[in-house]
Amino acid sequence: MMNQALWYRRFGEPESVLSAEASAPALRKPGDLRVRMLFSPVNASDLIPITGAYRHRTPLPAVAGYEGVGIVEQAPESFAHLLGKRVLPLRGQGTWQRVVDCPAEYAIPVPDDIDSRLAARAYINPLAAQMMLTRYSPQGKQVLLTAAGSDCGILLGQWARLAGAAAVYGIHRSPVHAERLARLGIAPIAQNDLQAVRAAAARADVVYDATGGTLAETILSTMPEPGIFICYGLLSGQTFRQQRALPRVAWFHIRNYLDALSVEAWQSAFHHIWPALRASQHGDATVYPLTEWQRALGAYREAGRVSKPMLSMDA
Secondary structure (H helix, E strand, O other): OOEEEEEEOOOOOHHHHEEEEEEOOOOOOOOEEEEEEEEEEOOHHHHHHHHOOOHHHOOOOEEOOOOOEEEEEEOOHHHHHHOOOEEEOOOOOOOOEOEEEEEHHHOEEOOOOOOHHHHOOOOHHHHHHHHHHHHOOOOOOEEEEOOOOOHHHHHHHHHHHHOOOOEEEEEEOOHHHHHHHHHOOOEEEEOOOHHHHHHHHHOOOEEEEOOOHHHHHHHHHHOOOOOEEEEOOOOOOOOOOOOOOOOEEEEOOOHHHHOOOOHHHHHHHHHHHHHHHHOOOOOEEEEEEHHHHHHHHHHHOOOOOOEEEEEEOOO
């Protein structure tokens, strides 16, 4: 079977530098699984490396995409029990392609009752949310989220409440997110309502920030000094300056923790994620054929988007 993949051979805007290329799959390494992909979502974490933001650790050429779900078609003998099963083929090749090889021990088996379109997005945002809440506990605290309507923000808000947060406030950019946040017990705050933003920041013990830029600076200038501000993204495309020594700022990047995880700890993390996902609400997914990847990227960039664009890898 010929493989179809979205490659980039130089850095730049994804719409300009990505190209669909067909080729025969390379020879599978002895310790790898070969996975026929079903679905791969479009995330900020997929697009940002293509721009060259992390060029010091992004060797070219590269296939885009970090997560997705597929069916195991070839496996080492010791992993033959995975043949025909769905897995998340992680920590191997880029996932925006029809055939992915990955180290067998890092592939995550998908429970039978988990829909494939949910399983496809069970890595980047759920694992980041779980790790942040473990390292920076919200228990008994006033929690403030930025980009609260994003996939990671929605999970952070729900799981912070389950972890015992005293209250959770969510800053959203588009009004379409307000009602949904309120239904989940997350008090919605419009990003352009600076008075409400400052009021929430003034009582926040923990901030989980995915935005950066002037919003981050506004929150930091108002937060109580004993609080902690966790930055896990810069969706605004802008960094921020801290004008005072406190509150403490912590930077969270999931990649900084992966190498320290043993195979057992890696697999265990997903044993916790699956039941958490079952009990959570999620945004819908809108599926685009791999051949229509430009439409999927355009949908990702739409303001007020409430559905996750997802690439279908079926030929």
